[in-house]
Amino acid sequence: MKKLAIAAAAFAAAALVAGPALAGKDLDNIRKRGSLVCGVNTGLAGFSIADTQGRWTGIDVDVCRAIAAAIFGDANKVQFKPTSAQQRFQALQSGEVDVLSRNTTWTLTRDASLGMIFTGVTFYDGQGFMVAKKLGVKSARELDGAEICVQSGTTTELNLTDFLKANNMGKAKAIVFEKIEEATAAFFSGRCQAYTTDASGLASTRSKDAKNPDDFVILPELISKEPLGPAVRRGDEEFFAIVKWVLYAMVEAEEYGVDRANVDQMKGSPNPAVKRLLGVDAKNDMGKLLGLKADWAYQVIKQVGNYGDIYDRNVGPKTPLKLERGLNALWSKGGLQYAPPIR
Amino acid sequence: MANPNPTPVRAPATGAWWNDRRVRAVFYQIVFVLAVAAGIWVLVDNTIENLRARGLRTGFDFLGARSGIPISDSIIPWDPDDTFGRAYLVGILNTLRVGIVGIILATILGTIVGIARLSQNWLVSKLASIYVETIRNIPLLLQLIFIYALFGFALPEQLDPLVIGGGFFLSKGGLMFPLLKLEAAHYAAGSVFLVSFAAMIVYNVWAKRRQNATGVAPPRLLPSLAMLLLPTIIVFLAMGAPAEFDVAAKTRFRFIGGGAIGPEFLTVLLGLVIYTAAFIAEIVRSGILAVSYGQTEAAGALGLTRGQTLRLVLLPQALRVIIPPMTSQYLNLVKNSSLALIAGYQDVVAIENMTMNQTGRALEAIMLIMAVYLTISLSISLAMNTYNKRIALKER
Numbered sequence: 001m002k003k004l005a006i007a008a009a010a011f012a013a014a015a016l017v018a019g020p021a022l023a024g025k026d027l028d029n030i031r032k033r034g035s036l037v038c039g040v041n042t043g044l045a046g047f048s049i050a051d052t053q054g055r056w057t058g059i060d061v062d063v064c065r066a067i068a069a070a071i072f073g074d075a076n077k078v079q080f081k082p083t084s085a086q087q088r089f090q091a092l093q094s095g096e097v098d099v100l101s102r103n104t105t106w107t108l109t110r111d112a113s114l115g116m117i118f119t120g121v122t123f124y125d126g127q128g129f130m131v132a133k134k135l136g137v138k139s140a141r142e143l144d145g146a147e148i149c150v151q152s153g154t155t156t157e158l159n160l161t162d163f164l165k166a167n168n169m170g171k172a173k174a175i176v177f178e179k180i181e182e183a184t185a186a187f188f189s190g191r192c193q194a195y196t197t198d199a200s201g202l203a204s205t206r207s208k209d210a211k212n213p214d215d216f217v218i219l220p221e222l223i224s225k226e227p228l229g230p231a232v233r234r235g236d237e238e239f240f241a242i243v244k245w246v247l248y249a250m251v252e253a254e255e256y257g258v259d260r261a262n263v264d265q266m267k268g269s270p271n272p273a274v275k276r277l278l279g280v281d282a283k284n285d286m287g288k289l290l291g292l293k294a295d296w297a298y299q300v301i302k303q304v305g306n307y308g309d310i311y312d313r314n315v316g317p318k319t320p321l322k323l324e325r326g327l328n329a330l331w332s333k334g335g336l337q338y339a340p341p342i343r
Numbered sequence: 344m345a346n347p348n349p350t351p352v353r354a355p356a357t358g359a360w361w362n363d364r365r366v367r368a369v370f371y372q373i374v375f376v377l378a379v380a381a382g383i384w385v386l387v388d389n390t391i392e393n394l395r396a397r398g399l400r401t402g403f404d405f406l407g408a409r410s411g412i413p414i415s416d417s418i419i420p421w422d423p424d425d426t427f428g429r430a431y432l433v434g435i436l437n438t439l440r441v442g443i444v445g446i447i448l449a450t451i452l453g454t455i456v457g458i459a460r461l462s463q464n465w466l467v468s469k470l471a472s473i474y475v476e477t478i479r480n481i482p483l484l485l486q487l488i489f490i491y492a493l494f495g496f497a498l499p500e501q502l503d504p505l506v507i508g509g510g511f512f513l514s515k516g517g518l519m520f521p522l523l524k525l526e527a528a529h530y531a532a533g534s535v536f537l538v539s540f541a542a543m544i545v546y547n548v549w550a551k552r553r554q555n556a557t558g559v560a561p562p563r564l565l566p567s568l569a570m571l572l573l574p575t576i577i578v579f580l581a582m583g584a585p586a587e588f589d590v591a592a593k594t595r596f597r598f599i600g601g602g603a604i605g606p607e608f609l610t611v612l613l614g615l616v617i618y619t620a621a622f623i624a625e626i627v628r629s630g631i632l633a634v635s636y637g638q639t640e641a642a643g644a645l646g647l648t649r650g651q652t653l654r655l656v657l658l659p660q661a662l663r664v665i666i667p668p669m670t671s672q673y674l675n676l677v678k679n680s681s682l683a684l685i686a687g688y689q690d691v692v693a694i695e696n697m698t699m700n701q702t703g704r705a706l707e708a709i710m711l712i713m714a715v716y717l718t719i720s721l722s723i724s725l726a727m728n729t730y731n732k733r734i735a736l737k738e739r
């Protein structure tokens with residue numbers, strides 16, 4: 001019913017506020033409020049999860065902090081709002097959150113018809129399957145006849161039906177749950193023989209929810225493209241540009257070897273690109289063009305880190321998720337992470 | 344000067360027609376309706392305009408679009424290539440299925456418990472009270488979560504199910520049962536059975552009339568049974584009496600084949616029945632208590648047994664008190680079935696949520712779901728009110 005309430009509120013708002021949204025309105029609100037409201041996951045280790053003290057960690061969470069650092073010069077000026085797969089779009093549409101940074105796949109339908117617009121890709125992912133090791137399954141194509149737990153309101157459920165159709169796996173059956181906890185609980189209790197979601201989500205669930213993570217295997221096939229990234233409401237190009245360039249700044253920082261540890265030293269770098277990035281040269285102020293302070297990117301890197309920093313700290317090989325950089329390596333290292341020049 | 348013999352005048356002429364009270368009342372009502380309609384129109388129009396401005400698509404055209412969503416439990420065939428419109432239909436049927444079966448079972452269980460609470464047997468009445476007081480005071484949502492989790496823990500693994508026998512298996516995958524493989528003989532026997540059933544009713548009406556007319560009651564039970572069963576059996580046997588069953592068999596992951604009732608449906612059904620029955624029990628109990636004790640004494644004086652008293656004297660009178668509150672319990676049961684989605688049962692609300700999320704048409708989806716529940720609820724009310732009128736005390 002909460003969803004209904006949110007939706008009702010969204011439409012009440014839509015019904016009362018007349019006329020098209022003014023450009024810059026969202027940014028004005030954020031500035032006035034003094035903090036960014038960020039829609040994150042209810043609990044997905046490595047992406048966004050709160051510990052017992054209510055302290056949030058994860059890639060998606062760090063992206064929110066980076067945006068706050070760019071706007072306010074303070075990465076802590078963020079309020080996190082947990083949203084489930086089902087609630088997330090309404091939370092953004094209704095204005096309950098300013099930005100949705102929550103392992104959300106960029107698709108045409110979402111970009112073009114839900115009143116939102118994606119700002120970039122923070123994690124290139126693909127959908128995978130997890131099964132109990134004892135079943136001896138080696139490939140997702142063997143899953144005909146299996147019951148597969150899946151969460152509704154996701155691209156996951158759509159990819160699953162596509163995959164089963166394309167591979168003539170008519171005897172496989174999806175068991176659909178609305179909440180992730182229900183879906184994973186059903187999988188671990190033996191209701192389903194397989195669980196499917198983004199591969200990163202599988203790694204996260206396995207590391208956090210499995211009694212013994214080694215009892216479960218993630219099958220090799222990735223059956224879809226899941227570019228995950230933050231999205232904002234349509235209608236405020238200024239805010240959209242800020243979020244987009246914060247992401248690029250983190251990638252560009254990694255390209256130039258500017259990271260959280262060395263950013264102060266790097267301020268003295270003779271490289272003009274680094275100078276531009278860190279806003280050292282007042283005559284070459286990139287921040288101003290975005291309506292931000294000159295040191296916007298410096299604050300992002302200093303307080304949150306470059307892309308590699310947040311990747312390694314949250315989901316990298318040294319974390320319980322143990323995800324290699326793979327597609328998320330820099331373009332110069334064989335991956336897909338690429339930033340247009342900051343100039 | 345007063346006329347001592349005034350000619351009777353027509354209704355006192357109070358002026359022009361627009362001063363007529365009745366005309367004015369109608370006029371104001373029309374104005375009111377128009378104002379409300381205009382208000383709604385402005386609101387809807389403005390909303391759509393604003394949604395468009397925010398880049399949200401509007402309209403019901405999504406109902407005809409390919410859905411691509413998985414639905415695990417459906418009475419009618421479902422394929423992800425089907426449209427969102429059909430998905431809604433599947434959801435509505437799932438809601439009706441759990442609602443109708445739930446109402447029937449809850450009524451039976453509730454009546455039994457309600458009567459048990461009045462039992463003179465201390466243990467029976469105590470157990471019934473404990474049931475009612477416990478169940479009524481735990482939120483249904485928790486009960487559903489509990490039942491589903493219990494199934495997850497307690498039931499045997501899918502590859503190693505509890506073999507009940509006769510092709511029945513119970514496991515985390517639910518209850519599996521044998522399905523008759525339908526052949527021509529079954530359709531023929533079924534058709535004959537329907538005709539026999541009609542014939543039996545005609546015979547009974549005739550028998551009753553005859554009894555009223557002549558005072559002699561023709562035998563009813565035996566001829567009825569014979570009429571009902573013999574032709575069917577003869578046709579079935581004549582056609583070779585095929586009885587092949589489709590039984591679930593072990594495959595790599597689970598038992599497949601035959602019929603199956605998933606733990607999702609079972610959870611929701613059980614939860615709704617157990618919960619609603621507790622309220623129905625109280626309604627039945629208070630209904631019976633509402634019949635004055637004199638009736639029981641009178642029945643006793645006539646030599647009726649306790650069972651007969653209950654069946655012939657108390658329950659028929661109690662029904663009149665019971666029906667109205669019962670209606671609202673039935674409505675509750677159907678509305679509560681919207682909690683089904685926490686156990687992975689795809690009722691109409693679960694489908695609506697999916698649709699809303701995949702298409703972004705929240706406003707339309709909510710309007711649809713309201714229309715669905717309104718229709719179901721009004722139908723239940725209508726049926727119960729009709730029944731209520733039929734059993735109401737007729738003043739003679």
Ligand SMILES: N[C@@H](CCC(=O)N[C@@H](CS)C(=O)NCC(=O)O)C(=O)O
Pocket residue numbers: 041042043044083084085086103104105106151153154155156179180197198201202226228
């Ligand atoms: N990337 C997919 C799936 C995203 C998604 O919601 N995944 C699930 C499973 S990993 C999740 O995060 N659920 C958490 C929740 O709903 O609270 C999408 O955007 O639709």
